Amino acid sequence: MNPFFNDNDSVSALEAQYNAQRIAFAPIVFQVARSMRDLGVLKALYEHKEGLSIEALAKETNLSTYGITTLIETSLSADIVKQKGELYFITKTGCFLLNDPMTIANMNYNHHVNYQGLFSLDEAIKSGKPTGLKVFGEWETIYPALSILPENAKQSWFTFDHFYSDSAFPEAVKKLLSLKPSKILDVGGNTGKFSMLIAKSDKALHVTIMDLPEQLALARENIEKAGLREQIDLLPANVLAPKHSFPKGFDIIWMSQFLDCFSEEEIVNILSKAKEAMNEQTLLCIMEPFWDRQRFETSAFCIINTSPYFTAMANGCSKMYHSKDFIKLIEMAGLKVDEIIDHLGVCQSILKIKRG
Template sequence: MRKRSRTPEIIEAMSRAQQIAFGPFVFAACVSAKRLGMLKVLGQSGGLTREELAERMHLSPYGVKVLADMLVPAGVLRSEAGKLFLTKVGECLEWDPLTGVNLDFTADVCFKPLAHLEEAIREERPAGLSEFGPWPTVYEAMPHLPPQVLASWLRFDHYYSETAFREALKHLAGLAPRRILDIGGNTGRFCELALKALPQASVTLIDLPGQCAMARSNAALAGLGERFATAPVDWLDPEAMPETGGPADLIWMSQFLDCFSPDECRSILARAQRLLAPDGTIAILECILDNQDYEAAHMSLAATSLYFTAVANGNSRFFRRDELAAILADSGLDIEREIHPIGASHTLFLCRSAREDGAC
């Protein structure tokens, strides 16, 4: 490294650079401290010596000390008068639900696969998915993922979608849809909420065969008869069309388009319009990268885009607003209404087909 004068700016830059260089160590120490119970014990105790903490946790003093040596400079713990205390950052890691689902998602779903990120970027394929098995994308892999990986993935997905779904349904109720297609419906959580909120409606979930099977096994959707159905399809086949039994008043896509490349999105949207009734609506719920109110939200979305790269599919990311708008316009869709925020970080786009021959 070139010799430089140690100005405050250079010292700050060097400090930040070391935080990045050793970032994986900080993360691993935080996950271990939380899962071993160290953060909880400290938070409930009001401060303990390292020896007292080791005794409470039934760990060796070495184990406690090596974690504390990392977590004090990381700002997770504070050392004062020979005792360790939990900081506000540590409290967030231990008790904040949002931080918890993010931490588990990163630790269980992403941490090992991210070692393959360079390969994934070079080849535009989810190279990190090989850590779990030989699938082309995470969507085929979903029913076969290790239990802890799947559980952390579902908690992450449901935490952000739950509130957004409930808020979005308040806006969709005004459309009074009788027939809904949930494209990319995954486990069927939106279907479940929609069927409760819209008693006049029926919903068909459209997804890969494995996801359709998972949704049919959802106890909350069982026994609904003709109000709930599934239609398997692989949208990556450019000729594929699901058998839906007729046109829909409303097509719902929640964080679905961000799972595909722009060209794949255009192909899917063109085919989806063939499933739409005249004057029907396509409702698209997405997290827009440059439409976030907090820096931490922007960073979280950017990080999740790297999950798409290394684990999910290798070629998708969260869109910026102008990127998604261009895709919708290219696909013959007009944005009639745009609602933000929906939930913690989503935007709802209500669209209609601009093509005269776009509906069935």
């Protein structure tokens, strides 16, 4: 585990005051940065390494000099652009805002999915319900609504979700196939991406995706397009339903970025149900981005700051976990971590779990 954020009070009082103002104005800086990207200002600066004046930028982007000046001056204060005389240039930070896939996914996700709803974070914290979700409609959680969210929100949500999981999938497939399974239960399989990838990698393997009916509708369409109906079954289920139980007879029960969608009490409940379906040979493999097990502080920062989305938008009660806290929940369910495999893809770890 890495000691992230342990030395975060070492600045001077003047620097601390400045940091506080950067936080106070963060919503404005965020929207200016996004407008700089989406209105083509960053692209113009990136393509003109010789620099551009306010007037040249206005002409290049078909925006007013007033609009450009407003965007540029905030961007100057946020280290997105730099100035030499009358000319402006894109900085390294500006280049990441424009071109970095992680930054693009994070920014679109926060703008289209979270921005308006997080206005209700106080209410969500106090009530334990995703009160910000009302900006999209009246649901108890976001999950049944994912397939019918406004297009920008839906695309941003799935791009964000897949960015943090997909990069780990090829390595995860190799790890699971090395265990020689014949049947895998993919719990919370979402759009079916992982199940399709592992099924294509081993034609003798049979996979069952267990998820909400609304999610399986998306998976079914993808599986049929991929011609994998013979290898992949779909099992509609709500794992929180009191009478729900896990099916038995699987070599591996797989959960990828699934349990972070639930409260601690719900996680213990789900894991306890999984345990009842496991024999001595069954492995429960959980892939999660634990913020304390990251290689870089940037990843830890991104993962931690996904938690308020769960509070205000998703369900009001879940979060991204520190591995120590998560392992306690596993042990409370009567299970034991046999092995931890870190640094898969951008940020993932796999916990290999057996009956305690």
